[in-house]
Amino acid sequence: MELLFFYIFAAGIVGASLLMVTRANVIHAALSLVLAFLFMAGLFVLAGAEFLAGVQILVYAGGIMVLYLFSIMLMNVGVSIRLRQWHRQSVLALAAALLLAAEIWMVLGRGGYPEARRWPWKLGETPGNVEALGQVLYTKFLFPFEVASMLLLAAMIGAIVLAKRRITR
Amino acid sequence: MGIVAEALIALVKIAVVLGVVSLVVAYLTYLERKIIAHIQMRLGPMRVGWHGLLQPIADGLKLFLKEDIIPDKADKIVFVIAPVMVLVPAFVVYSVLPFSQNFYITQINVGLFFILAVSSLGVFGIVMAGWASNSKYSLLGALRSAAQMLSYEIFLGFSLIGPLMLAGSLNLQRIVEAQGDVWFVFYQPLAFVVFFIASLAETNRVPFDLPEAETELVAGFHTEYSGMKFAFFFLAEYANIMVTTAVAVALFFGGWQGIDWIPLPGFVWYLLKMGVLIFVFIWLRATLPRYRYDQLMRLGWKFMFPLVMANIFLTGLVKYLFL
């Protein structure tokens, strides 16, 4: 049963991302990526990461992609559709990407991993994923957490400074 | 057999909830017109049926039979999908709300987070509607509305952290049960006020309805829409109102719990409380003037954000020192 849902979600993600990479219209590509993120959130729930699924929809689909859509609207989509979409060295690029994927698979798919363990809680029960994640995040990973907030502050300031219109004269 | 039976029961529950919600949303349009009319000392719809009760059916028929205009240079796929993207998140939230002790479609241990995440997808529909119409006014209205919704979504999320800290769980059924003695609105009045104002802004209601005000030149992001697609936007607004009041009832007003010596089933209490909040929404529309866009943003970021942060801080302090 789980395997069936995994195949459904995986097919959705791969289909939506293929759709994204091949679209000429950037808005259609961004919307296909949102669809891929929604399927991915479903996959995360299947893997027992419920909080991460919520974060994926809230932050990635509902925040970052809205940012992308706003920026795309500020650029001229009508002009960019009529230009050539693909690089001159596309074939070579595809070959390089396939080589990369083969390498990744050779390293990761080798096996020999320790055996699987189950989560000590069931989906839907409290205390569950969120409580345990909170415990780990604020004790073992407190320092990276604070550093991440500093990083977000720096990125926010940097984005404002970069995109500000320079007032000359 | 267990899986199939469970799936069938879930489907029946979904059908019941969706059916009731769609019916109530349709009659909410009628109710709004009647209530605003009576507040303004006039009668409202009176012709269609007894005291205008068949007015929603007449409206629905009219919108259904109108010509479906798609502008020539509009992005056809996105133009058609946009109304759906606004309506669907409102309906999906109903799947985690506990209408009674035993009647809920599902119960997940990240229920509140799920609600926040899914309602943040509503912005997409508005942005896409404004973009796909290929019209300057639509795009400007959509960008304004989206910026307003995005800002106030943050305050919505932060205002929910207060009750969350008191209940100790994201599971909506646990939050409702934690209000057994005292409703959270008495413990967290500040959070409720911020939540209410933020949900007014989220649903584009007065006093935050600049994107679709009647005195504006055009109708904002749904300018180019006609017929059934316009009906979708219209219904989506009322569906959003119902959903935010339902969440407010679950989080602040004790959900399906009522006064013990009046024997009513749980979901009747739930609907009654929702009704009171929806009446306040409609009352505000008849009473308040409209905020200008920069006043709106200033209210949000300079007034409500410090307020909601102070609420979280105070709740945490009180909980640490006394509980």
Add this chain to the structure above:
Amino acid sequence: MIPLTHFLALGAILFLIGAAGVLMRRNAIMILLSIELMLNSVNVTFVGFARQWADLTGQVFAIFIIAVAACEAAVGLAILISLNRDRQMVNVDEINLLKW
């Protein structure tokens, strides 16, 4: 129980699609979107490992990756917007003012 190799294969396929998108498209925004896809493929791998060994470290890393992706998207789009002010479209092979 879903075997670990399924998650790893999915991650590798998504990484391949994202890398192909980065290397093959001319529009700068498409490249940024493909980078987001690559980051998500890494998320899938992390979540797969977290599920295999019931260790929350994978999920915590995935949360940090999402935070870093948000920063990178913001700064990258700011750069693109400021580039777009002078010229009308952002195809990466035309951004060549520093070329010798």
